[in-house]
Amino acid sequence: MSSYFHYRNGNDLTVLFIVQMLVTVFICINVLLIITFFKKDCFRTTARYILFALILLADSFLLLMSDVLFMLSYYVITIHVWLCSIITTVILLYNFITPVTLTAMTLERYVAICMPLHHGELCSTRRTMHCVLIIHSISSIPCVVVMFTFFASVFDSFHKKHRLCSVEIFILHTWQSHLRSAICQFYFLIMCIIIVFCYIKIMKVAKAASGEDKKSTHKGLRTVVLHAFQLLLCLIQLWCPFIEAAVFQIDFTLFVNVRYFTYIIFSLAPRCLSHLVYGLRDEAFFHALKNVFSFCIKNINRQTRVVILHRKITI
Secondary structure: OOOOOOOOOOOHHHHHHHHHHHHHHHHHHHHHHHHHHHHOHHHHOOHHHHHHHHHHHHHHHHHHHHHHHHHHHHOOOOEEHHHHHHHHHHHHHHHHHHHHHHHHHHHHHHHHHHOHHHHHHHOOHHHHHHHHHHHHHHHHHHHHHHHHHHHOOOOHHHHHOEEOOOHHHHOOOHHHHHHHHHHHHHHHHHHHHHHHHHHHHHHHHHHHOOOHHHHHHHHHHHHHHHHHHHHHHHHHHHHHHHHHHHHHOOOHHHHHHHHHHHHHHHHHHHHOHHHHHHHHHOHHHHHHHHHHHHHHHHHHHHHHHHHHHHHHHHO
């Protein structure tokens, strides 16, 4: 996450409860989806499932890390700046991985529908793993820029100070904020161009297709639209710090409320709900997910019966 909460008001206890509840639910759902991915070999060797699993892992890690920093901020616990810089670098990295991976998944659908003869070669397991490395490299650029400009602007003694951990403490000058904004807008522009390009190309194929091919291409179009919606939520979240900065100049109380709202709506919710929808849309993944869920429920029921029986014997 790119912003956290350094201030407390009367509604904070309610917000704290809501955040912890959402994080717990979303982590459980993401873990269930990740377990489903590892259950079948076909998922581990298919490009779109590998990229889907990458998003699940990145977002689960991001949810945990952001929740830790949220708790530190809520209880006003300071940490060393050097430790905060490490945590923030990792969080910024995984903050960009989701939108970049969604763009890669859209390109995979474009290749599958518009270049079906080359799909097996271009989207092989080996090339997909290379793609994962490229995604991490591209996603690391913004956090490298933020941290490099910060390290170049402060003395070594500053790293030993204690601060409330947030990305804002690494933005010391206005030009740094403008640079970060320019990078986010550049990423947004490139991703939008790729999404629109893929949608138009798939639409042309859908119009020319017939029968089963037409059904498949229309499903591909709906998938691209879903990716675009997921991407929009992620990109809105990238803009949130700049929206919050503008609101801060207007009213402080409004700023705190807006920060809580953006964190829950654009940071927490998209990290699970859209992925769950994507998993349920895929027939093969849905059946595997249903089997894993049934197995988990049976285990819980079995353990519950064992505990009840043990208590009866003890009594």
